[in-house]
Each structure stands twice: as C-alpha cells, then as structure tokens.
Amino acid sequence: MEEKIKLTEAVIVEGKYDKMKLSNILDAFIIETNGFAIFKDKSKLSFIKKLAKERGIIILTDSDHAGFMIRNYISSGVPKEQIKNVYIPDVFGKEKRKDTPSKEGKLGVEGMTKEVILASLEKAGVSSTSSVCDNPITxxxxxxxxxxxxxxxxxxxxxxxxxxxxxxxxxxxxxxxxxxxxxxxxxxxxxxxxxx
Structure with a gap:
C-alpha cells in the first residue's frame, strides 16, 4: 500500500467527495465546509479558526468562483501566517459521478489526479520542507x-x-x-x- 503524506495542519475542503479523494493521499485531519453552508455555520468557522491557531490550516478549495468565495471567507477570519493556500489548476471537464460539468466547466478537487494534488501541495510549500525565500518577489x-x-x-x-x-x-x-x-x-x- 502506498504511503500517505502526513500533515500536521488541518486541511479544509468544500465537500465530502473532496475529502474522500484527499483521504486516499493524505494522512491529515480533513474538514469539509459543506460548500456555502460555512457562511451560516458559525460553530464550524470558529472550530476552523481554533485549528488554525493550534496547528495551522491548508485551504484546498476548487478553482471556480464558489471555491474562491469560500476560501476568501475563511481567510478573512484567520491570520495569514496560520494559512497555507493550495490551488489546483484550471482543468476543464466533469467529474465521473456527475451527469454534467460544473457551471464554469472546471474540475474540482475530487476530479484532480493524485499527481496534480501532490504537485499543488508542493507548489504551496506543503509536502516538502521548503526553505524561506531569501530574495522574494514583491x-x-x-x-x-x-x-x-x-x-x-x-x-x-x-x-x-x-x-x-x-x-x-x-x-x-x-x-x-x-x-x-x-x-x-x-x-x-x-x-x-x-x-x-
């Protein structure tokens, strides 16, 4: 059996299919926002804030407008240094379980391959121990x-x-x-x- 990537941070995703996908790749505490339900669920938001403070969070939402709205909503209530934003690329298509593509026609987290997810994590400096950039772009x-x-x-x-x-x-x-x-x-x- 393939080894999963162990993460100390909690991973925030939109829905249960995203969670199922990531559970096969990551050994991490994964929380779903249940889509836009997070906007009304104050207790879940305060739990996410608590996790961010204790261990840091990784936000991994879809790359459509809805995913960005959810990401921005969570980010607005959590200090920047407690968040790692992981972005999946824009890939057009539809998930196998769906009859039609999403409104914007992009695949969500659940539709990404393991390789794409791992590459996205690496880009965000999550899986590897990345050295802090000594000459950052401004x-x-x-x-x-x-x-x-x-x-x-x-x-x-x-x-x-x-x-x-x-x-x-x-x-x-x-x-x-x-x-x-x-x-x-x-x-x-x-x-x-x-x-x-």
Whole structure:
C-alpha cells in the first residue's frame, strides 16, 4: 500500500467527495465546509479558526468562483501566517459521478489526479520542507514587470497563471505568495521574459 503524506495542519475542503479523494493521499485531519453552508455555520468557522491557531490550516478549495468565495471567507477570519493556500489548476471537464460539468466547466478537487494534488501541495510549500525565500518577489517587481498598474496588467497576470498552471482568479498577493513558494526571483523573471 502506498504511503500517505502526513500533515500536521488541518486541511479544509468544500465537500465530502473532496475529502474522500484527499483521504486516499493524505494522512491529515480533513474538514469539509459543506460548500456555502460555512457562511451560516458559525460553530464550524470558529472550530476552523481554533485549528488554525493550534496547528495551522491548508485551504484546498476548487478553482471556480464558489471555491474562491469560500476560501476568501475563511481567510478573512484567520491570520495569514496560520494559512497555507493550495490551488489546483484550471482543468476543464466533469467529474465521473456527475451527469454534467460544473457551471464554469472546471474540475474540482475530487476530479484532480493524485499527481496534480501532490504537485499543488508542493507548489504551496506543503509536502516538502521548503526553505524561506531569501530574495522574494514583491509588488514592486510585479509593477516593474508590468503585472500591476499597467493597461494590460490583468492579461499579463492571467498569462503568468496559465504558464504556472495556477487558477486565473488568484489575487495579486496570492499569486506573489505562490510564486515565492516554488521558484526563485531569477526563474520568475526568465518566465516573464519568455511570455512576451
């Protein structure tokens, strides 16, 4: 039997099928938000906050609008240093158990392969012991590269997300945080030059 990745942080997912998927890959405490039910479930939210304080949380929601709404709602109540955001790439298709694709046509966490999930965790600095970046990318770098403050900055950021296999809805700060987790400043500058 394959060994599961043991995590000390609690993993927050949207639904039971996501939880079932991750249970086969991770040896971790996994909590489901039951989709948008988290918005009304104050006791579950306070439990997530408690877990974040005690052991840290990993948020792994789908890369559609709904997933980002849930992620942002949880993130707004938890200190940044207690959260690791893991993003799955935008993959279009439908889950086997569903008759039709989701509204945005993207696969959710449950539809991802084990390899994609492991790669997403690694990008967020979760599975491996990642050293803290000593020369991180900053908002100033983003501005210098035309990724913020320019006429077509949004399109450029979208191209960066696509090149890095990250979801298109990432905020600028989330994108910077992701990049700092899995590449050096030099690698990022090279990537941006090749996009032009």
């Amino acid at each position: 908002t100033v770098d983003f501005y210098d590269l035309g990724l913020t403050g320019g006429a077509n900055s949004k399109a450029k950021r979208k191209a960066v997300c696509k090149a890095l296999d990250l979801p298109e809805f990432l905020s600028t700060s989330s994108l910077i945080s992701c990049i700092n987790n899995f590449m050096t400043k030099e690698e990022f500058f090279d990537l941006c030059q090749n996009l032009d």
